[in-house]
Amino acid sequence: MKDTLVIYKSIYGSTKKYAEWIRDELKADFIGIDDVNPDDLYEYDNIIIGVPVFAAKSIRMSIIKKLLLKREDTRIFVFFVSRGQISHQDLYLDLSRRLRKDMRHRLKSYVFPGEINYVKLSLKHKAALGIVFRHLKRIVPSKRDEETQKFIEFYGKHVDFTDKKAIWNLIADCRTQKT
Structure with a gap:
């Protein structure tokens, strides 16, 4: 079993910068969201997903749901990068609405300031x-x-x-x- 995987989607570079910082601190594996093979995710105890607010809807919820169903001990951390008018609560509510109630407690989210x-x-x-x-x-x-x-x-x-x-x-x- 591996410890942590950092997955990211970056449009202009800020999200990738944060993903790299997190990867370095946790000595985690690292991959772009478009290159993810869902079957490889089952190897990890922690999955960290970073997306810019422009692409928040691009989080592949099917992957997260499948992962949460198959491995009850996998924890999901999602970070959003924004330099606009958006609240953490709004982003979390949007994300959690797309998950079953029994899965929500395993998801933590964060908002980081970005660059424009x-x-x-x-x-x-x-x-x-x-x-x-x-x-x-x-x-x-x-x-x-x-x-x-x-x-x-x-x-x-x-x-x-x-x-x-x-x-x-x-x-x-x-x-x-x-x-």
């Missing part, structure tokens, strides 16, 4: 962020929370909020929750 380089964004992502920006700009400045203000301030610029310290809760949980 507007020059590198696809047209689709630029358009989506433009809609969010226009919506948030309508909020009276005195009513804006810190995240909203940051989003407005940095819109259209290259900003990098990735921070290796963000992974420590996930690392600690993975190390201390061993069965």
Whole structure:
């Protein structure tokens, strides 16, 4: 039995950066989500999956469900990377809704701050962020929370909020929750 596998999907690089940091800290195996063979996952006690918020729906829930059904002791850790207006609670609820109730306790999730380089964004992502920006700009400045203000301030610029310290809760949980 192997200990930990880190699986990731990265569009612009932030998620891969976090996945590499986690891999290095845990001395884990490492693979891109598109290269995963579901049959190989049964060898691991811990599966860590990292996805950017843009691709949160791309988590292959069929793999997770199959894994949780076949190995009751496998623990799943999911981290999302975002530099936008999204709450951890919203992401967790969306993810947990796609799992049976008896599986949810084996899933832990985290949100890490990401990087946005507007020059590198696809047209689709630029358009989506433009809609969010226009919506948030309508909020009276005195009513804006810190995240909203940051989003407005940095819109259209290259900003990098990735921070290796963000992974420590996930690392600690993975190390201390061993069965």
